[in-house]
Amino acid sequence: MNNIREPAPALLRVIAVLEFPSILIGKLAGWLILPLVGALVYEVTARYVFNSPTIWAYDVTYMLGGTLFMLGSAYALQTGSHVKADFLMAALRPRWQALIDVVLYLVLYFPAMFLFLDYGLRFAAQSWSQHETYPQSPWMPIIYPLKTVIPITLVLLLIQGVAELIKAVWVLRNDAPFPKSE
Amino acid sequence: MTDPMLGLISLLVAVVGVLTGFPMAFVFIFVALLFGFMAIGQQVFNLLTYQFFALMTNVELTAVPLFLFMGYVLEQSGLMDRMFKALQMILGGIKGSLYVIVLATATLFAAATGIVGASVTVLGVMAAPMLIRSNYDTRLSAGSIAAGGTLGILIPPSIMLIVMGPLVGVPVSTLFAAAVIPGLLLAVVYIIYTIIRCHFNPALGPALKYDGPHLSALAKTRELIVGIIPITIVIMATLGLIIGGITTPTDAAATGAFASLVLTALFGRLKWKPLKTAVFRTLETSAFIMFLIGAANFFGAVFARMGSGRLITETLTALQVSPTVMLLLMLFMIFVLGGPLEWIPIVLVVVPILLPVAQDLGFDMLWFCILIAVTLQTSWLTPPLALSSYFLKGVVPQWSMKDIYLGMVQFVALQILVVFLLINFPILVHWLPQVTGLLD
Amino acid sequence: ADKDIHEFSIQTAVPSASLYFKLLQKFSKQIDIMSNGRLKAEVLAAGAVVGPFQILDSVSNGVIKAGYVWPNYFSGKNSAYVLFSNAPASTGLDQRSLVAWYYNGGGEALYQELMDKMHFNVKAFMVQPMGPDPLGWFKEPIESMDDFKNFKYRSPPGIPGETYKNMGVASVALPGGDIVPSAQRGVIDAAEWIGPADDRNLGLQKIWKYYYLQGLHQQTDVGQIFINGDFWKSLPPDLQEIIKVAAKASIAETFNADIYDNAMALHQFQDKEDVKVLDTPEDYYPKFIAAERKVTEKYAQENPFFKKVLDSQTEFAKMVYPYRSRILTLYDRMLKAAHEQHEAEKK
Ligand code: NA
Ligand code: NA
Numbered sequence: 023m024n025n026i027r028e029p030a031p032a033l034l035r036v037i038a039v040l041e042f043p044s045i046l047i048g049k050l051a052g053w054l055i056l057p058l059v060g061a062l063v064y065e066v067t068a069r070y071v072f073n074s075p076t077i078w079a080y081d082v083t084y085m086l087g088g089t090l091f092m093l094g095s096a097y098a099l100q101t102g103s104h105v106k107a108d109f110l111m112a113a114l115r116p117r118w119q120a121l122i123d124v125v126l127y128l129v130l131y132f133p134a135m136f137l138f139l140d141y142g143l144r145f146a147a148q149s150w151s152q153h154e155t156y157p158q159s160p161w162m163p164i165i166y167p168l169k170t171v172i173p174i175t176l177v178l179l180l181i182q183g184v185a186e187l188i189k190a191v192w193v194l195r196n197d198a199p200f201p202k203s204e
Numbered sequence: 205m206t207d208p209m210l211g212l213i214s215l216l217v218a219v220v221g222v223l224t225g226f227p228m229a230f231v232f233i234f235v236a237l238l239f240g241f242m243a244i245g246q247q248v249f250n251l252l253t254y255q256f257f258a259l260m261t262n263v264e265l266t267a268v269p270l271f272l273f274m275g276y277v278l279e280q281s282g283l284m285d286r287m288f289k290a291l292q293m294i295l296g297g298i299k300g301s302l303y304v305i306v307l308a309t310a311t312l313f314a315a316a317t318g319i320v321g322a323s324v325t326v327l328g329v330m331a332a333p334m335l336i337r338s339n340y341d342t343r344l345s346a347g348s349i350a351a352g353g354t355l356g357i358l359i360p361p362s363i364m365l366i367v368m369g370p371l372v373g374v375p376v377s378t379l380f381a382a383a384v385i386p387g388l389l390l391a392v393v394y395i396i397y398t399i400i401r402c403h404f405n406p407a408l409g410p411a412l413k414y415d416g417p418h419l420s421a422l423a424k425t426r427e428l429i430v431g432i433i434p435i436t437i438v439i440m441a442t443l444g445l446i447i448g449g450i451t452t453p454t455d456a457a458a459t460g461a462f463a464s465l466v467l468t469a470l471f472g473r474l475k476w477k478p479l480k481t482a483v484f485r486t487l488e489t490s491a492f493i494m495f496l497i498g499a500a501n502f503f504g505a506v507f508a509r510m511g512s513g514r515l516i517t518e519t520l521t522a523l524q525v526s527p528t529v530m531l532l533l534m535l536f537m538i539f540v541l542g543g544p545l546e547w548i549p550i551v552l553v554v555v556p557i558l559l560p561v562a563q564d565l566g567f568d569m570l571w572f573c574i575l576i577a578v579t580l581q582t583s584w585l586t587p588p589l590a591l592s593s594y595f596l597k598g599v600v601p602q603w604s605m606k607d608i609y610l611g612m613v614q615f616v617a618l619q620i621l622v623v624f625l626l627i628n629f630p631i632l633v634h635w636l637p638q639v640t641g642l643l644d
Numbered sequence: 645a646d647k648d649i650h651e652f653s654i655q656t657a658v659p660s661a662s663l664y665f666k667l668l669q670k671f672s673k674q675i676d677i678m679s680n681g682r683l684k685a686e687v688l689a690a691g692a693v694v695g696p697f698q699i700l701d702s703v704s705n706g707v708i709k710a711g712y713v714w715p716n717y718f719s720g721k722n723s724a725y726v727l728f729s730n731a732p733a734s735t736g737l738d739q740r741s742l743v744a745w746y747y748n749g750g751g752e753a754l755y756q757e758l759m760d761k762m763h764f765n766v767k768a769f770m771v772q773p774m775g776p777d778p779l780g781w782f783k784e785p786i787e788s789m790d791d792f793k794n795f796k797y798r799s800p801p802g803i804p805g806e807t808y809k810n811m812g813v814a815s816v817a818l819p820g821g822d823i824v825p826s827a828q829r830g831v832i833d834a835a836e837w838i839g840p841a842d843d844r845n846l847g848l849q850k851i852w853k854y855y856y857l858q859g860l861h862q863q864t865d866v867g868q869i870f871i872n873g874d875f876w877k878s879l880p881p882d883l884q885e886i887i888k889v890a891a892k893a894s895i896a897e898t899f900n901a902d903i904y905d906n907a908m909a910l911h912q913f914q915d916k917e918d919v920k921v922l923d924t925p926e927d928y929y930p931k932f933i934a935a936e937r938k939v940t941e942k943y944a945q946e947n948p949f950f951k952k953v954l955d956s957q958t959e960f961a962k963m964v965y966p967y968r969s970r971i972l973t974l975y976d977r978m979l980k981a982a983h984e985q986h987e988a989e990k991k
Contacts, residue, residue, distance in 0.1 A: 112225070
């Protein structure tokens, strides 16, 4: 009985490999919170103590903030942080939720995220070719690196999606919750 | 089938979609993509890209990760724990006292920022553990945090009123003044409600039991001072910077996060492991919040692109009914749309169409706007797109979605009560703008 | 003939109470009536489907069929875009002359060349020449540029912002919605927005009481309608002509509204809201022009197409100068003399 409900070590290794990018890049992006705090505290000090606001703080703020949450989204999928209203499904055997998940991953998630990647890539590529700057502030910084974060996010979401799909298939076959990894 | 009809059907499909138990940010993206594809083909993917990029460049919402980081640093350092023990000693016997603390803090947060994602999650991170350990009622606790957190959308500075002002042609400063009393009234009604419930059923908010070691009077006093004052100063100073008109919410959130790091260091608790945990929790939580907001914005944009908002609003306003009935119908429609939609598409698409009709009916514009604003506030609390509850669920996973929903329903009812108060007593809206000379 | 109904929405970059939104609604009504119901345009408030900075991309690839925006929002894609909404003051073009350059001085062709060069599938129309934008609102009165330098001033980004920086003014760029809260917080102590009528909607007069109408950073300012190229080509010639004519009618409507609505707002400010309307210090004009010249020269060096358009504008301004300058002097003298006569008759 126990044997059936423990995923095979090989399967766990495959999942670990698939999850590696979202965990690594996600965690690295998480540390962006420190420069974000630093930049703004510097700006506030410069503005109120020395009466000389920086030209860059406004743009650096959204760049760090935007990168942090986008690159963290696949990590959040890995940790199961994206909120679900699973109270209806929770009343049924685990298999049922897994069935829905498998279907939705195959029919909607992968095609949707793949096309999102395709359009995100073109969006970023156009910006690179225009050497685009963002005229919302006097600094007018280059914007193509930030736009490139979108396709990177989608690549991470697609890879993590494969790991999630594998886990859902395992749950579907074993009708038991997938054990949480450490 | 016409695009506007498709848009209406998409709202219903979203309701069903959420119940699949799939991560709901993706559900909203899927539903909007499916229906948007029928209307504008593959271009819907460009729209998706633009909506996420717009969110990435939103400086105001950068306050979300910053406030969260502040909360997680204080929690991980054990300073919150210490404050809780001190609170237990002071508030000992008072029933339901934590509700009052939660709602009062929520009101303060509301006066400082208009960012619901930040208030709900920070309150969830900091207060939920206390509420749980004190055996407070899950539903009433969840409702207090979720509803209290949405007060920020009404109490100035409110991003919703900043957007509404130029749409309706009322100066934002006048709207701000008009929203203060309705906002505080809501907060007071929430607080009175929890007190009354606890009075009749003490099990909902039992007296706090102090479970630490026995302390001398001197040690107790010391614990009170060291346990409560430093954190209170950090939080109050952060919110005070904003309320006092000194910095923007994003700047203050960063300053607050920095101050919590300094405070933690002063207590000798700035260690590697808790810092790492705070950073990664901040990452997880802000990623899911912002991703969900992006999905909701995209869903709203597709709805606006389909012209469904115009269809229902024009159908409604063509009805031949008395002004009072029309007012109630308009508010009811906004309330119902607030289920599957966020306030943004409602304000941007529906309000501009309602406005000339309201003007023809002779409604006072300021009063009408505030009625809309209070009604729209419920959109954060009404499923399927009840963002406030999802933010809360994300940071307090041990509370079931069902309990959170059932807790919020009580507060939605209070909200409707306040709308009726405002309909019958327009003075509640007009008084402050009049005495401050913003309304002639 | 074609009896199809062509529906589209115009995603604007302005809120619905704005004067410019109302002018667009008028445009939409006019094309509806002129086409006998075959052209239907829904005007959408800023941000309803996409935000202002995404309008060009969105119209070009058909996310939306039409948009309304100022081209300077896209100067990050090609710096020449700014010249089609805000011809620099240092070219010597005033608002009327810029429109004349566009239709009679080769501007329209240059604009299409830019759209094609950037691979945007867009047909653009000048519809709302709303310049000049005021210098704006100040916490305290200023007597000279030296006074101005003490203020943190919200200005538009791009050439205006850089020009003010060159002049030693600490300029900050903020989106419209952030101006009032930032003003209340003291993040800025002076700000420009659009014009008296729109500034009044924003509520700046409740915060600061000193108002300067004469500013050079956007002495020309033209809102435009962008239409998706494929959608445009799908329209039969009579409907295309209706849009072209309605766009020109919109220019006339805007010239009228500029004078009427702004004058009305100014009376409200002065009579009811205790606003002091003051004249801009004399040293502002030459210092601004000189500082701006340096900025535009830098752009001209970096971008040959910017130089091409800027030269075309400058040549046109030089060509019309002998005529235009005397006409403007004529009106200036006439207004003064008539005003003095009216005052004398009052006594
Ligand atoms: Na607020
Ligand atoms: Na809702």
